[in-house]
Amino acid sequence: MRFLCLPGAYGSAKNFGVQLGPFAKHMEDRGLATFAFTQGAHEVDPPAGWENYFGSRPLYRFIDGGRQGQGDDPFEVVRRVRHIPRGLSPEATLRLFSKRPDGQQAADFDWTPFRDALDRLLRVVEDDPEIDGLIGYSEGAMMAACICAEENRRWEEEGIPRRIKFAIFFAGTPPLVREGDGFVAKLADEHGTVIGIPTFHVFGSNDPLVYSSVALYNCCDPDAAQLYDHGLGHLVPRDADNVEQLGDTLSDVITRINNEQQAAATATENAAAAAAAAAASKDDEPAVAVVAVAVANEYITSSSSSSAESTTASGSSAPSSAASSAGSTTAESDLDSRSSHGLESEVVDGIAKIHLK
DSSP, X not given: OEEEEEOOTXXXXXXXXXXXXXXXXXXXXXXXOEEEEOOOSEEEOOXXXXXXXXXXXOEEESSOTTTTTOOSOTTHHHHHHTTSOTXXXXXXXXXXXXXXXXXXXXXXXXXXXXHHHHHHHHHHHHHOTTEEEEEEETHHHHHHHHHHHHHHHHHHHHXXXXXXXXXXXXXXXXXXXXXXXXEEEOOHHHXXXXXXXXXXXXXXXXXXXXXXXXXXXXXXXXXXXXXXXXXXXXXXXXXXXXXXXXXXHXXXXXXXXXXXXXXXXXXXXXXXXXXXXXXXXXXXXXXXXXXXXXXXXXXXXXXXXXXXXXXXXXXXXXXXXXXXXXXXXXXXXXXXXXXXXXXXXXXXXTEEEEEEO
């Protein structure tokens, strides 16, 4: 599987390669994946006092924050979230941020820069036929979720097959879904599933924005989504224990998806050969060829949906690898009370699994 990797705000392809380095090397060494890196188109300066925090320059964002009226303070949301009452659902918490601190509704966005950013990333995927997975961190995870949601919308409304077969989100945020000339946040408590492919959600129970990761999980297919708590903050885990556990957990899912893609390719070749043989030897029975091609097309166009169903086993039970001390903090978190759906949580070998009721 080849992943397109999207960094967070004030990041770059180069710096994200360093952040993701231990995980990427582990996955490559096991023969599970290869990685391509991209970055935002808007070069930005780090905020005052944080010049060395985000890594070497140049730094980029996918979203032009200045034009969206978001200002130059990347931690304004973190400061606001610390004052939110505990016990609110992830969706309710996110809705609070659709308003300004004075309680008034935020002004309408100019969606042009966001639309341009999403369309540019969709072209990156289209231009590399080997890309079939996404990895995003923070702002990059939100953009990756938007790609998945847009592909899901095209599949459901236009019948266009999805390119992306699997997505991994580090500290993610629910996607904005294209609607008319703008975009709408379609949260799970109102709209249900908006991402229908297998997904893997990596978060830290000490992340002040953890509610956002859970809200993203809630709007993905519950039968094909998994959660992993590394017990840390708003970061990509790089320690050996978490990296190895992530590799063990993802091995089954990626292997299954790779096998399905190979099976689809084999089925296509066999159907094409059968159609050609039937057409050559039985000119008086053209229906045989038509049926063979129809079966192959049906298999291909349904492969995205079937991959979600076939990963249910790995998505509904935790892996058997040894738990890290960081991951074991999940039992002490209160994520099971945060979803408006209601959540059932369990910790098996230190790996968090949170299920929609």
